[in-house]
Amino acid sequence: MAIRNLRYEGDDILKKKSREVEVIDDKLQTLIDDMIETMHKYNGVGLAAVQVGILKRVIVIDLYDDKGPIVLINPIIIKTKGEQEVEEGCLSFPNQFAKVIRPAEVVAEYTDRNGKRMRVHAKELLAQAIAHEVDHLNGELFIDKIIPGTLEYIEPEE
Numbered sequence: 001m002a003i004r005n006l007r008y009e010g011d012d013i014l015k016k017k018s019r020e021v022e023v024i025d026d027k028l029q030t031l032i033d034d035m036i037e038t039m040h041k042y043n044g045v046g047l048a049a050v051q052v053g054i055l056k057r058v059i060v061i062d063l064y065d066d067k068g069p070i071v072l073i074n075p076i077i078i079k080t081k082g083e084q085e086v087e088e089g090c091l092s093f094p095n096q097f098a099k100v101i102r103p104a105e106v107v108a109e110y111t112d113r114n115g116k117r118m119r120v121h122a123k124e125l126l127a128q129a130i131a132h133e134v135d136h137l138n139g140e141l142f143i144d145k146i147i148p149g150t151l152e153y154i155e156p157e158e
């Protein structure tokens, strides 16, 4: 496993649409392991492959609860319900936080890393994370949908 280099604000790749995964091979498994390690290194709750420079529809999410890291390949949001106003950041925008409106609930389908098609009914933070990461796969960034005037720069504590 290895830490991959993150792509940051201003990198054109972040605006590109990622491609469907067609085969789950060793190379993809390595990418997934590296994405999880990279997300953990930077204390993120989610990471999309595009953020490490790979335009594949793969996201990893970890809420640091008993569910462990979740891997979603080719995720599709099939239903959303309600709204939540939430504070949000992104590993590609270090130290920047803003309020955004996300769905309160999300039903998503995805393929897990074993190739099994799955469905998740997510609420609260998980719904927010899935919506944020699926946006990345479509080249959409949270910074373009923030509630005006809510952007804050917060320096990390040493």
Ligand code: NI
Binding pocket: 089, 090, 091, 092, 132, 136
């Ligand atoms: Ni992000």
